[in-house]
Amino acid sequence: MRTQVGIIGAGPAGLLLSHLLHLRGISSVVLERRSREYVERRVRAGVLEQGTVDTLVEAGVGERMLREGLPHHGIELRYGGAGHRIAFEKLVPGRSITVYGQQEVVKDLIAARLAAGGDLRFEVEDVVVHDVDTEQPYLTFGDERLDCDIIAGCDGFHGVSRPSIPEGVLTIYERDYPFAWLGILARVAPSSEELIYARNERGFALHSMRTPAISRFYLQVPPDARLDDWPDERIWSELKARLETVPGFELATGEILERGITPMRSFVAEPMQYGRLYLAGDAAHIVPPTGAKGLNLAVADVRVLTEALAAYFKDGTTELLEAYSQTCLKRVWRAQHFSYWMTTLLHTFDEDDAYARRLQLSYLDYVTSSEAAATTLAENYVGLPF
Ligand code: FAD
Ligand code: DHB
Numbered sequence: 001m002r003t004q005v006g007i008i009g010a011g012p013a014g015l016l017l018s019h020l021l022h023l024r025g026i027s028s029v030v031l032e033r034r035s036r037e038y039v040e041r042r043v044r045a046g047v048l049e050q051g052t053v054d055t056l057v058e059a060g061v062g063e064r065m066l067r068e069g070l071p072h073h074g075i076e077l078r079y080g081g082a083g084h085r086i087a088f089e090k091l092v093p094g095r096s097i098t099v100y101g102q103q104e105v106v107k108d109l110i111a112a113r114l115a116a117g118g119d120l121r122f123e124v125e126d127v128v129v130h131d132v133d134t135e136q137p138y139l140t141f142g143d144e145r146l147d148c149d150i151i152a153g154c155d156g157f158h159g160v161s162r163p164s165i166p167e168g169v170l171t172i173y174e175r176d177y178p179f180a181w182l183g184i185l186a187r188v189a190p191s192s193e194e195l196i197y198a199r200n201e202r203g204f205a206l207h208s209m210r211t212p213a214i215s216r217f218y219l220q221v222p223p224d225a226r227l228d229d230w231p232d233e234r235i236w237s238e239l240k241a242r243l244e245t246v247p248g249f250e251l252a253t254g255e256i257l258e259r260g261i262t263p264m265r266s267f268v269a270e271p272m273q274y275g276r277l278y279l280a281g282d283a284a285h286i287v288p289p290t291g292a293k294g295l296n297l298a299v300a301d302v303r304v305l306t307e308a309l310a311a312y313f314k315d316g317t318t319e320l321l322e323a324y325s326q327t328c329l330k331r332v333w334r335a336q337h338f339s340y341w342m343t344t345l346l347h348t349f350d351e352d353d354a355y356a357r358r359l360q361l362s363y364l365d366y367v368t369s370s371e372a373a374a375t376t377l378a379e380n381y382v383g384l385p386f
Contacts, residue, residue: 188254
């Protein structure tokens with residue numbers, strides 16, 4: 001088998017890349033380890049930046065998102081017994097976010113690829129990357145072989161592409177945080193119209209949503225927390241304790257439909273390329289989810305890679321491909337800083353002393369009272385222009 005671009009991974013990065021390449025007349029094959037049902041059900045991120053929404057709409061895969069997604073023009077920071085709104089419409093006019101589940105984006109992209117006759121292989125085993133430092137790279141999986149001009153590693157943080165790069169090529173920058181997030185999806189109407197990011201002495205809590213009838217919540221938990229330690233009653237009582245801190249706010253509870261624990265990590269591998277292997281999305285970098293940037297960065301990488309591959313396959317020019325890593329890393333590092341900053345602003349760190357906690361509160365007061373500081377938060381949150 002032969003294709004122009006062999007793509008490993010059918011997450012948002014791999015699927016969007018395959019779709020955008022198709023629009024440019026470039027062929028690809030997507031190899032995914034999991035089943036279609038599995039990737040379509042995997043609950044993860046939910047906040048789409050303006051640029052991500054625009055990208056999906058321009059690519060013709062935004063129709064359901066525009067219909068069912070929830071546009072938001074602000075978020076609430078809740079701490080010290082009060083809520084403070086960060087008003088996007090005032091601070092960054094014309095820019096907003098859309099709340100639409102990542103797995104809905106994945107479903108829309110899979111449907112679009114299949115409708116166009118795209119080659120998506122699910123449940124493939126043992127994908128191995130070969131000869132990316134030559135002009136004839138190829139992938140093997142099961143007992144098949146796929147020859148490619150270019151390979152795109154879109155296989156997430158635990159994939160095979162990044163580890164296939166020889167030792168000594170990549171520089172790794174990373175930071176672990178001393179907590180994790182317990183996330184749940186619940187059958188209950190949201191108790192707030194906008195997202196609430198709550199800083200609390202008991203730990204951080206986030207109230208998000210998916211639809212007018214489905215809510216999404218996250219709790220800061222110890223890094224070694226296990227789901228067995230968190231029966232439903234404990235989850236709801238902890239969410240209430242951390243969110244019901246302003247007069248008149250009552251959290252509605254309901255059936256928990258899905259739950260999971262995510263470690264918190266910052267990670268960047270540089271460069272995002274080796275020979276004819278290009279890394280995109282979580283395969284190259286991870287952010288803690290507090291800034292809602294992971295999925296949006298994957299989309300930004302894929303936009304850059306599509307332009308570079310289009311120039312390469314159309315004119316044989318390699319300038320954009322050579323600049324790929326550097327171009328992406330500018331945005332990646334901005335998002336790294338923003339995600340780190342939001343995380344340290346809103347979580348409790350066991351090692352923090354009283355002084356550190358006062359600094360954190362002082363910064364929160366600044367962000368919620370100074371238009372300049374609030375604009376910094378808002379313009380990063382809705383996403384910087386491409
Ligand atoms: P992924 O979505 O990870 O897709 C990679 C794909 O490659 C997967 O389908 C995987 O099955 C496949 N794959 C892996 N290895 C192989 C292999 N060897 N062969 C073939 N296929 C392979 N971001 C937020 O903004 N907010 C959140 O709440 C949030 N929650 C998250 C929860 C979890 C558990 C995780 C892991 C991430 C979360 N993120 C969140 C981050 C966000 O979901 C990711 O940044 C986004 O999924 C990145 O997309 P991607 O396509 O690069 O990688
Ligand atoms: C969601 C996830 C995030 O990481 C975030 O910062 C905001 C919302 C969500 O899943 O809805």
